[in-house]
Amino acid sequence: MSVRWKAAIPCPITSGDLTVSYFAPVQQVGPATHNGPLFDLRAEADGVHGAGITFLVLPKPDTEFAISVRWNCTEEKVRCVASFGEDACELTGTVDMLAYSFYMAGPLHQHPAQGSPTFNMYWLTEPSFDPVAVAEHIERVYSIMCDFFREPVPGHRVFVRRNPHDGTGGTALPRSFFFGYGDDEVPTVESLSALLAHETAHNWPRLDGEHSETAWYSEGTAEYYSLVLPHRAGLLDDEQFLEPVNERARNYFTNPLQTLTSATAAEIYWRDQRAQRVPYGRGLFYLIDVNAKIQAAGEGKRGVDDLVLAALERRWAGEKVGVAEWLEMVRKELGEAGPDDFAAMEAGEWVVPASDALGEPRGAAVRSYRWQVTDRTQRS
């Protein structure tokens, strides 16, 4: 999102400090509001929340600044939190740090109540579910993922909003995510766990490049690791793992837009919700398939984890790692079949992993998975 701001009156060349004041109105929301990305500035329960990209007027995005954040809250019990920290903060970097951050202010509830240096969850409305149980679950998942992705500086903030309309969903920004729930169904730890793990996984893998070219990776890895890491850690047993895998297989193989090329799906991404789901299913089943093939080629010694972790470390070291670098990595593991499989996935061909791609056959659970990959009826 790019917004240009212009003064309403002629402005002489400035020198010295420049103070800009402005009013950011909250979005009017109600039962008829569509559920979308959780970015808009909203009022809720004597508080306010939103993402910086929707309400902050910011200077040039590519210049580094020493940034001081101060909140002007005089009322007792009002607390102010952003993805990057609580209350007053000193930051160094581009203003993207402010734009791509969530903010919440008001009489906040928090878990843990005394605050934690590594994990906190905040909400304004007392939710219809047990917020402490949900927070403890996310914290466990976050800790498992920090270990796997070798997070050097753990720190994660989760914000919760109550939607005055139907719909549950989440949106991630650096070191944080926001999730919202409606009154249409009371969420539970179980019903929220896949969504929360998906948003938590967004802390790590991504590729450099346009969203249209890299969404298969960011959404695919979030789907993949939100399932396999809690399963490996014993947080999900085999049945609890296979149920969401099968649900995703159902969604993937019955999405009538799934055979669009990735580029065509990206063009209608925001106009058709079915197009939004294309990179999720495509990315997940591609990664399951690539993992099985790399494991088979390397007699189980290597897998897609090695590629994802290597890409992450290279990006942390300052290198640009995009689709071209990914193709180099899969070529090294699988020869030309690596880039060929990728091109087929991008062209909209079905990715059908082998029936034992998620592990050794173990009775009914695998039969259930096998049934899904062969049941590819299309539904409009």
Ligand SMILES: [Zn+2]
């Ligand atoms: Zn996602």
